[in-house]
Amino acid sequence: MNVIETYNLTKRYKDFTAVSNLSLSIPKGTVYGFLGPNGAGKSTTMKMLLGLTRQTEGEFMVDGKTYPKERMQILKEIGSFIEAPAFYGNLSGEENLDIIRRILGLPRSSVDDAFELAGLTQHKKRLARKYSLGMKQRLGLAGALIGRPPILILDEPTNGLDPVGIHEIRTLIRSLPEKYNCTVLVSSHLLSEVELMADEVGILNHGRLLFEGPLEELRRDAASRGYTSDNLEETFLRMIEEDNERSEGKI
Template structure:
């Protein structure tokens, strides 16, 4: 069963088309890796799911609810982390999360629960401005996890982190579906990063979906087309380059 499905989803800004006739199928309970170069249309797609920008055409369904008729109901099912999370620097991590909790009308215990999930409990009384970048990213994830929503939409959650921080966030994301019976839709511009946590992959370039399937199916495609299947990043870059050439050398 697909918990997120799009049908010819398109978003244009004047003459520029950011997302073009996108048909995604995100299985319930999966970690779906949405990968593509910077500017491929990943963030635009996520913003449409969150009602932050309206589709120009096409449609999408989230947990059997269609947009825009069920926009508010859809948002109640989603925890999100889009771009760099913003916090009140003069408030503690705990206080920042409590603001979100009150907006969502969740019980007080949900803040402690979210902090525990991302290993920030020891630092919950520290001012947010004194958090390291990695701690800020984890605090952003804690905000998305408040109330344990059934769907998480995470836009480049490991951006700017050191290798240790990347490993921590990646491990957390990979375990979420099994621990909390949720679906994670996570983007990155690195297939090598997505490959380590996702069980389904969608590859986007210039708003067009070039591939959708499991990592194993991508390996089969790589082998069929003569690329080494032990290095999917090479396959990913070759797919992008081939698509750019078809578009007349657009980079």
């Protein structure tokens, strides 16, 4: 069963097409790695799924619900982390999350639960402006996790983290489907990072889907194209490079 499905999803800004005829199928209970270089259309796609920007054409369904008809029901099922999370610097981390909790109508215990899931419990009383970049990323993740939503949409959640922080967030994301039966859509521009946590991947370039499927299928696809299938990062870069050349009419 697919939790998220898009059908020819397209977003245009005047003469620029950010996302073009995108058809995704994201299975329930998986970590789906959404890959592409900066500017590929990943964030725009995620914003459309969250109703933050309206598609120009196409449609999508989330957990069997259609947008925009069932927009509010869709949003109640999704926890999200889009771009750099914004917080009130003069409030503690706990107070910031409590604002989200009250908006969502969740019990008080959900704040402590989210802090524990994000590994931030010992810092919840600290003012948000005194958080390090890594702690702010974790606080954003805690905000997405509050109430344990069945679907998580995470846009580059390891940005700005040191190697230890990246490993911890990656391990957390990898564990989430098994921990509480959720589905995670996580974007990155690094296949080497996604490879360590994703079950399936979708590769985007210039708003177009170049590949979708399990990592093993990507390896087979790489071998059939004559790429080095034991180095998926190289495969990813070659796919992007060939698509760019095709777009420029070089091949």
